[in-house]
Amino acid sequence: MSRATPDQERRNFERQDFLVSCGWQNAQVSPLVDDASARKYFRLERRHDTALLMDFPPSAIHVDPHGIYDDPERPASVAPVLHTTPLFERAGWRVPHIQASDEKRGLVLIEDFGDITFTRALQAGAMMDGTGKDGLYLRAVEQLIILHRFCDGGGMQDSGLVQYGPDNFRKMLASFKNDYLPLIIDDEARRADAIAAFDRLLDDVLPMCWQAGEVIIHRDYHVDNLMLVENGDGGDDCGIIDFQDAAIATRPYDLASLMRDVRHDIGPDLENRMKQFYLAAFPNVDHSDFETSYVATSMVRNFRILGRFGWLAVKAGKTRYFDYIPRCWDLILRGAGDHLPALADWVQTHIPEPARKAPDLATNLATTPTRKAHP
Structure with missing residues (x-):
């Protein structure tokens, strides 16, 4: 098994610290399959309750999805998730409710x-x-x-x-x-x-x-x-x-x-x-x-x-x-x-x-x- 790099260890600590602040520190954590994005998801399970942890570190390379910039590589951010979730809720869509977030560290706890x-x-x-x-x-x-x-x-x-x-x-x-x-x-x-x-x-x-x-x-x-x-x-x-x-x-x-x-x-x-x-x-x-x-x-x-x-x-x-x-x-x-x-x-x-x-x-x-x- 490969040893975690210093950056990975730092990120693991940030995730755990966030879970402590949310009261999910004792949850069983299972990574979900990655796709073509730098965004990662983890399923949290405790007793009969579950949630998802979105992990989108600001250090990740994010590609501007909107065609705004000539150079499309941008700093990653969870801000769009925090903005669009209440918008779509007002529109009448069933979207995952946000339970907690740390925008600065790129971590969001959402409904599973x-x-x-x-x-x-x-x-x-x-x-x-x-x-x-x-x-x-x-x-x-x-x-x-x-x-x-x-x-x-x-x-x-x-x-x-x-x-x-x-x-x-x-x-x-x-x-x-x-x-x-x-x-x-x-x-x-x-x-x-x-x-x-x-x-x-x-x-x-x-x-x-x-x-x-x-x-x-x-x-x-x-x-x-x-x-x-x-x-x-x-x-x-x-x-x-x-x-x-x-x-x-x-x-x-x-x-x-x-x-x-x-x-x-x-x-x-x-x-x-x-x-x-x-x-x-x-x-x-x-x-x-x-x-x-x-x-x-x-x-x-x-x-x-x-x-x-x-x-x-x-x-x-x-x-x-x-x-x-x-x-x-x-x-x-x-x-x-x-x-x-x-x-x-x-x-x-x-x-x-x-x-x-x-x-x-x-x-x-x-x-x-x-x-x-x-x-």
Whole structure:
């Protein structure tokens, strides 16, 4: 077993000191599985009570999620969690209640929602109130309707959230150009041509993302961040987690995130039915404008995801996400021919079908100049 470093020992002491201040010093502590974030979670258990400890040390490297800074690497902070939790509670969402926090040390004690994500429920074929897959997605869309009605009723005023514009999206997509394209276009002249054409494409497409207006967005709304939480009445609430990067952005953003998730292929039929269910709740939203905005926003999300996959592979050695690359391209192109033909043309011209698969990292890195990469 490897010995803890001085930094790890210091952090262990800070966590324990925080737990003492919260009265959880005697709890059994179990680390939860890490993801692509520097944020860590620990489950605390004492008798029949549980809670989660969020550990996001200020020394960690955090990537600006909002496209505000030219250099996106920022000091980590739990402040967004402390700000967005009461906001979403006011909006009517079931989010983990904050029990204690130490913002300076990056530690937060929150309610434990358990382990039953929508993802696990779908994998297990779980039934809820007599419904299956359609019912779970229906409940997820219902939560967006609740949030967006809150927004339309004035909930965005004084929210304190970052308000996106096309420039935010453009900065988010820098990683696609810097970290992903070099992995699939090794010729510098061809890559420069593709990037120049891509920038022109963004000039035209990014404003279209706002054709259906704007709302508060969760920003990472998908079935891994939705949970079945017992409500004390014999049923389950739809619990929502990982919302700390919330912002004000395009109306279809979270719906596109949910229905066009690279990890879960739900098919266009269910996707279309959920879109119609959503639109029926907002009769003043023009369907054509919404569809154009939906496809444009999906483009932004999936190009950003490709950039993130490239960054994780090169900077962190994590290539397991490459399996999702072909599906990213499929989702980028879904509906583009009808609603964003310029997007379809750019892909067909610069990214031929053989290039829309997992790149050969070793080959492409050997021919790519060293660069500073940002996710």
